[in-house]
Amino acid sequence: MNHALIVIDMQNDFCPRGALAVAGGDEIVAGINARMEQAGAVVLTQDWHPPRHSSFASQHAGRAPLQVIDMPYGPQVLWPDHCVQGTQGAGFHPDLATDRADLILRKGFRREIDSYSAFFENDQTTPTGLEGYLRSRGLTELEFVGLATDFCVAWSAMDAARLGFNVRVLGDLCRAIDHDGSLAQAQDAMRAAGVTLV
Numbered sequence: 001m002n003h004a005l006i007v008i009d010m011q012n013d014f015c016p017r018g019a020l021a022v023a024g025g026d027e028i029v030a031g032i033n034a035r036m037e038q039a040g041a042v043v044l045t046q047d048w049h050p051p052r053h054s055s056f057a058s059q060h061a062g063r064a065p066l067q068v069i070d071m072p073y074g075p076q077v078l079w080p081d082h083c084v085q086g087t088q089g090a091g092f093h094p095d096l097a098t099d100r101a102d103l104i105l106r107k108g109f110r111r112e113i114d115s116y117s118a119f120f121e122n123d124q125t126t127p128t129g130l131e132g133y134l135r136s137r138g139l140t141e142l143e144f145v146g147l148a149t150d151f152c153v154a155w156s157a158m159d160a161a162r163l164g165f166n167v168r169v170l171g172d173l174c175r176a177i178d179h180d181g182s183l184a185q186a187q188d189a190m191r192a193a194g195v196t197l198v
């Protein structure tokens with residue numbers, strides 16, 4: 001089986017009542033669990049920030065969440081404090097079938113740089129190691145689900161397509177932040193990068 005299911009950031013802070021809640025984020029858990037049964041491999045990603053991470057608006061005087069600032073590696077959207085290492089908010093949704101995971105990949109763990117993608121940090125250069133893991137297991141067909149469609153799912157799927165994997169995003173098993181047209185923009189960018197949106 002050369003087919004991997006990659007489940008992006010199904011964590012408490014991205015679900016209703018979480019610090020960076022994505023509308024309907026918890027609605028997709030059961031469907032994702034069911035999809036795991038069809039997959040040759042299951043990878044979970046976990047957004048995993050140190051306290052005072054540079055993507056937090058709280059670390060930038062006079063700035064608010066969803067504003068964009070220039071970082072040394074490019075523009076960065078600012079977020080409420082979320083997914084702080086070891087907190088309940090950083091934990092997986094309690095109903096997610098985490099026992100099914102072959103690999104749990106943490107990202108965004110360096111204070112100075114964010115990592116939306118499961119493959120590269122936001123400088124789009126520093127690798128997380130996931131590419132090597134997938135290639136050495138012969139996993140060439142990748143299916144993406146999770147949160148949020150327009151940020152971590154989109155960036156991961158586009159990097160995967162650019163790396164030469166066959167990539168599908170299952171829209172029904174994703175939910176979006178959709179700020180300022182970000183969902184439509186991400187969908188266009190994914191299609192342009194060769195991602196199949198299902």
Ligand code: VGL
Nearest residue numbers: 009047079147148151152
């Ligand atoms: C995410 C914003 C900040 C995501 C993570 O999982 O899409 N979005 N950190």
Ligand code: ZN
Nearest residue numbers: 047082083108
């Ligand atoms: Zn984050």
